Amino acid sequence: MTKFLAKIVAWITDGYPEGVPGPDRVPLLALLKRRLTxxxxxxxxxxxxxxxxxxxxxxxxxxxxxxxxxxxxxxxxxxxxxxxxxxxxxxxxxxxxxxx
Incomplete structure (x- = not known):
């Protein structure tokens, strides 16, 4: 896992220590949409x-x-x-x- 991806995973884990609830999954994934560097x-x-x-x-x-x-x-x-x-x-x- 890259450092960048590890930071994203850590950010999500900190925000959702019990796991991402169903209603939050789609908006959360929308924030992580791929963008060209x-x-x-x-x-x-x-x-x-x-x-x-x-x-x-x-x-x-x-x-x-x-x-x-x-x-x-x-x-x-x-x-x-x-x-x-x-x-x-x-x-x-x-x-x-x-x-x-």
Whole structure:
């Protein structure tokens, strides 16, 4: 077990010494949702820049390959922001109304 994971387990154990009650399980797991690390965001952006042409689907596919989960809107935006910071021509951050 990594030190990071051990800290999470210790935190949960301290908060729930008798075990996590049923109603608290879903919200607790939601707090522990996987998020790309800064290094992973950089790696995804680097791979996309090396490819040359890509779209949001490509960003999502690379994130899925790393996390084995569907990409979150937040992680896609973090990659897009990283690409924009590196001068990659994007159409700007996604307008929430575009996804409606």
């Amino acid at each position: 800064d290094d992973e965001v950089k790696a995804v952006a680097r791979e996309l820049m090396n490819r040359g042409e890509f779209d949001n689907a490509d960003i999502g596919v690379l994130i899925t390959q790393i996390t084995d989960d569907l990409p979150s809107v937040d992680d896609v935006e973090r990659v897009r922001s990283r690409l924009a910071a590196k001068g990659w021509p994007l159409d700007g951050p996604r307008d929430p109304e575009e996804n409606a």
